[in-house]
Structure formats: C-alpha cells, structure tokens
Amino acid sequence: MDTSIVGVGVGITDRFRTVVEEKSARIENIAPRAEKLDVKVTHRAYHNGRMEDSTVELTLTGKGLPVVRAEAVDGDKFTSLDLAVDKLCEQIRRAKEKRVDARNHPRKAHFAKGTGELAGIDVQPASVDTLEAVATGAVPVIADDEEAEYTPVVIRTKSFEAEWMSVEDAVDRMELVGHDFFLFIDARTDHPSVVYRRKGWDYGVIALATLAQPAAALVS
Template identity: 50%
Template sequence: MDITITGRGVEIPDRFEDYATEKSEKVAHLADKALALEIKVLRHHETNGSAGDDRVELTLIGPGPLVRAEASAGDKYAAFDLAHEKLLERVRTAKDRKKIHRGARGPESLAQATSNGKVADLVPASAAVLEAVATGEVPIQNDEPEAEWSPVVIREKVFPAERMTKEDAVDRMELVGHPFFLYIDAATDNPAVVYRRTGWNYGVISLDAEADEVGRKRRG
C-alpha cells in the first residue's frame, strides 16, 4: 500500500512522516487489498489570525469504494490518531458487513441481519422536502439583501448519480462517515436518500417520480 503525506498551510516534519507511516501499517494489515492511503494535514486559523487546530484527512483507496475519515485537534499527531481510529473502525465495519452478506440466506437485507429482522423504515415526507434532499438545493432565496455575516454555512457538492440498492447505500454511507447518502434506487429508479438513525437502524426517504409526473400533467 502506497502512503502519501501532504500538508496545506503546515509543515510536515520527518518525525510526523515516520509516525504516520508506522501507524498506517495497521490499516494496511486490516485492509490488505488497499492500494494507497492519502494523508492530508491542514491548519485551521482562528478569525483573529491566531493559530488554530490541525486537521488530518485520511482517504483509503482500494478496488472498492473510498473510505474516508478526518479529525481535528490541537496538534497534527493527536488529529492523526483520532482520524486513524475512525478509519480503522470504518474498515472493520465494512469487513463485518461483507461477512453478514455472505452468511445471509436469500435476499435478507443488512438491516434484517443486524437488527433482529427489523428492516429500514420508509419515512414519508413532503414533495418539497424530498426534492430539496435529492437535488441538494435549499429553498431559502428571498428578495432581502444578505447580511455580511451569518452563522449558517451551506456547502454545495455535486456527485454523479449512482444506481444501487438501499443496503449498498448504507455501506457507502458508513465508509465515508456521513450521516446520509444520496443514490438512485435500483429497484424503483427513483432518487432516494438513506440516513442513520440509532444503532443499526437506518431510514430511507425516496421520491415518487410517477406522482410528480401526474402532478405536472394536472397543472398543465
């Protein structure tokens, strides 16, 4: 497994490279098919210009989906340790899920295998909420001028749509460490989002494309 270490706004001393490389051997042992591990160290600055925390971002690259983890702390060593533990936990969880899938009989889902037969809940929501979740748009536009500063920060990202089952979507969500994951449902071809509830319980919100088409015809 190749290991690359880069810094943004912070110097990377040889001591840290040796420290990170040595600890990453545990990742290589656990994820024996991994091809590369990218380690990025970034410096956070406070608004008054004083030095802030260091953030470490880890990305494990392999034949399957990417596995990511990140953490911030007062120094790069502590931040690396926190991110390293998160990454190991996600790799272990992914390996456990594969074992569950192999041992399942028939079309048993991941949620059934890990929560005594309780499948992911299908939670209804309004069409406006579902559309906002699926597209990543937040309907907050108005005619009032924006304030110079706001505590609300909205980050926008666009990813290519992927067709998969809700079980695969849960796996991808856990690997990247996000509380939700957008995808195209393989069974219905409709946009959907899976999200984490508590423990091994997950929820799924999906759009009904046919209902939207009927509504358009009625309005037309």
C-alpha cells in the same frame, strides 16, 4: 501501499510523515487489498489566530474496493491523525463484520406491494414530517438567550458522479465513508435517493419522485 500527504495551510514535517507511515502499516494489516492512502492536513486559524485546529482527512482506495474515508479535527494534527485512523479502522472492521453476517444470514430487501413497506433490511422510509421538511426547506431555529460569539461558517461543496445501487449497498457505502447519510440512485426505481442514520442501528431512506438519467443520455 502508497501514501500521499498534502498540507493546506501547514507544512508537513518529516516526523509527521514517519508517524503516517507507521499508521499506514496498521491500516494495511486490516485492509491488505488497499493500494493507496491519501492524507490531507488542513490548518485553520480563527479570530486572529486565537483559535486554531487541524483537520486530517484520510481516503483509502484499492482496485475492486469501495472508497473508505475518515476525518477528525483537533488542535493538534497528530491527535487528529490518531482519531482519523481509529475511525478508518473501525469502519473497515464493521464492513468486514457485515460481510461475514451477510454470508451467514443472507438478506434480500423487498417491498410489500400492498403496504409499500421495506423488508429484509433494517431501513425505514422517512416520516411524513421529514419529507415535508425536505420539500419545504424548513430548518429548525434554536433560540439562545446569551449572545453567542461569532464563528465563521465554512461551507464545503463536493460533487460526485451518480451511482446506481441497491438500498442495502448504499447503507454499506455510507458505513465505509463514515457519514450520517449517503446519496445514490436507487437501481430498483431509478429515483435519486438518500439513506441516513436513525437511532441505534436503524436507517432511513428518502427518495425523490423524479427519475434519474444516466450521464450518457444527458450528453446525447
């Protein structure tokens, strides 16, 4: 498995490269079909250098495999690496267990025409309050009596190609990238949708009424 390491605001030492190679062997052991591991280390300093942290982002790719991502933040980049590798391995392990469970207990999601309920998968439609909050852009405000120390907000923007898939596949992809939500186009309805984590092992799904169009149709 090839390994690529990139540092942003920090140099990559030979010692760090050696540790990454050792960790990549562990990842390759549980994901033998993986072909490349991208490691991005970002160092940030706040308040004139009085606060520092290192973020390690891991991206695992392979032919015929979904992308697996994990991220961790700590004051020490070696600790961040350990945490990120643990997350990545746990996501791969959980994905394997779900595939085994799917083979032993086949599931097929379907909607009840009369009630509109989603059955066959542990996904629940979003509540009315959630839908209204998304539609209106309402954000809860938390008051604090004590004046909080100023912390700069880092906003990261990412763009991805739209993918058509089932709700069940979207849940699996969300687990692999380690996020609390996953954006996709519902292949059943062609509606832009998002699945998200609820309490326990439950998931929720929010769909927009607007139909999505393939990229080829938009260009033409």
